[in-house]
Amino acid sequence: MASTVVNPTRMELTRLKKKLVTATRGHKLLKDKRDELMRQFLDMARENMALREKVEAGIKAANTNFVIAKAGMSEQTLHTALMAPKQEVQLEVSDRNVMSVDIPVFEYKTKSADENDIYSYGFAFTSGDLDDAVKSLSDILPDMLKLAEIEKSCQMLAAEIEKTRRRVNALEHVIIPDTKEGIKYISMKLDENERSTQVRLMKVKDMMLEEAHHYKDKQF
Amino acid sequence: MYRIAVLGDYDSIYGFATLGLETFPVSDPEYGASQLKRLAESNYAVIYITESLAVELEKEIEKYREIMKPAIILIPGVSGNTGAGISGVKKSVEQAVGSDILFGGN
Numbered sequence: 001m002a003s004t005v006v007n008p009t010r011m012e013l014t015r016l017k018k019k020l021v022t023a024t025r026g027h028k029l030l031k032d033k034r035d036e037l038m039r040q041f042l043d044m045a046r047e048n049m050a051l052r053e054k055v056e057a058g059i060k061a062a063n064t065n066f067v068i069a070k071a072g073m074s075e076q077t078l079h080t081a082l083m084a085p086k087q088e089v090q091l092e093v094s095d096r097n098v099m100s101v102d103i104p105v106f107e108y109k110t111k112s113a114d115e116n117d118i119y120s121y122g123f124a125f126t127s128g129d130l131d132d133a134v135k136s137l138s139d140i141l142p143d144m145l146k147l148a149e150i151e152k153s154c155q156m157l158a159a160e161i162e163k164t165r166r167r168v169n170a171l172e173h174v175i176i177p178d179t180k181e182g183i184k185y186i187s188m189k190l191d192e193n194e195r196s197t198q199v200r201l202m203k204v205k206d207m208m209l210e211e212a213h214h215y216k217d218k219q220f
Numbered sequence: 221m222y223r224i225a226v227l228g229d230y231d232s233i234y235g236f237a238t239l240g241l242e243t244f245p246v247s248d249p250e251y252g253a254s255q256l257k258r259l260a261e262s263n264y265a266v267i268y269i270t271e272s273l274a275v276e277l278e279k280e281i282e283k284y285r286e287i288m289k290p291a292i293i294l295i296p297g298v299s300g301n302t303g304a305g306i307s308g309v310k311k312s313v314e315q316a317v318g319s320d321i322l323f324g325g326n
Contacts, residue, residue, distance in 0.1 A: 038316065038317070041316050042322065045309065045312060045313050045316075045322055046322065048309050048312075049306070049309050049322070049323060052305055052306060052309060053306075055295070056295070056296050056301055056305060056306075059295055059296055060296060060300075060301065062235060063232070063235075063296075063297075063298045066234075066235050066298075067298070082234055082235070082237055082238055085237045085238055085239075085240055086238075086240075087238065087239060087240035088240040089223070089224055089239065089240040089241055090221045090222070090223065091221070091222040091223060091224055091265050091266065092221065092222070093222050093265045093289065095288065102288060103288075104265070104288050104289070104291065106265065106266065108224075110240060111240065118238050118239060118240075119238070120238055133235060134235065134238045134239075137235045137236065137238070137239060138238075138239055141239050144268070144293075144295075145224075145266070147293060148266045148268075148291045148293045149291070151291065151293055151308070151309070152288070152291035152293075154309065154312045155285050155286065155312055156286060156288070157312075157316065158312040158313070158315040158316040159285070159286040159315065161315075161316040161317075162315050162316060
């Protein structure tokens with residue numbers, strides 16, 4: 001697998017060994033990060049789904065109420081009634097750190113403290129159905145904001161998990177095996193060099209001894 | 221201080237105005253795209269968008285998926301629930317896990 005050409009030197013060997021230690025440590029850390037992210041994500045995804053179903057049902061009910069309200073009065077009256085909203089919602093955004101992912105936390109404030117202050121019209125010309133419709137919509141607003149928070153967090157966590165998973169896999173299946181292969185190759189090569197030097201020295205020693213003592217001639 | 225916007229066809233969103241959310245009626249997708257871009261770049265942290273409009277603006281919405289602000293959340297319109305919101309959640313699970321292990325059955 002040693003697709004990359006490595007220099008069989010001691011310096012390179014030290015470098016690769018250091019790299020392997022870092023990669024192994026990084027791999028372990030990232031794997032832990034991935035597992036923890038996944039745990040948090042799964043909890044959040046379940047909550048997200050439950051909230052979404054709740055909000056969608058709520059909006060559907062509110063829409064039905066609005067249709068009924070619309071049927072009971074003229075379109076002009078309805079438009080006039082809803083033209084100038086009394087209430088105003090402001091959002092404070094802070095963030096929460098989950099395994100180095102910043103996920104948003106929304107806190108909302110309404111302009112007037114009274115949460116029933118949502119009817120922007122006099123009751124004389126509108127039908128009671130409109131009040132119900134507005135109320136039903138107002139009831140799901142907190143859930144809608146919670147949904148926004150959770151759903152965004154889910155999307156961000158999902159993206160982070162995908163990235164982390166790629167990194168873990170790259171380390172596990174490419175970087176670490178390649179480095180190990182490189183270390184093996186270099187140490188083999190160095191050992192081989194050492195052996196050949198040794199053999200050469202032994203041979204030279206033999207030849208020198210032969211030169212000095214002429215063993216061959218003294219043999220009987 | 222951030223604000224909340226609601227984007228979609230007029231009939232689906234006019235009720236939200238009473239709650240103090242800002243409504244932006246949009247009828248054609250092209251105008252919707254420019255409106256979404258404008259809202260995302262200004263002071264809106266949450267943008268609710270009707271599913272029927274979101275289908276047309278998928279590419280634009282995708283761009284804001286992984287950044288913190290704004291959160292673009294799909295809501296069903298007056299014409300009914302298309303299931304796009306649910307499939308968005310499933311998509312997140314699929315992206316994270318590799319396959320939809322949580323809600324695959326339904």
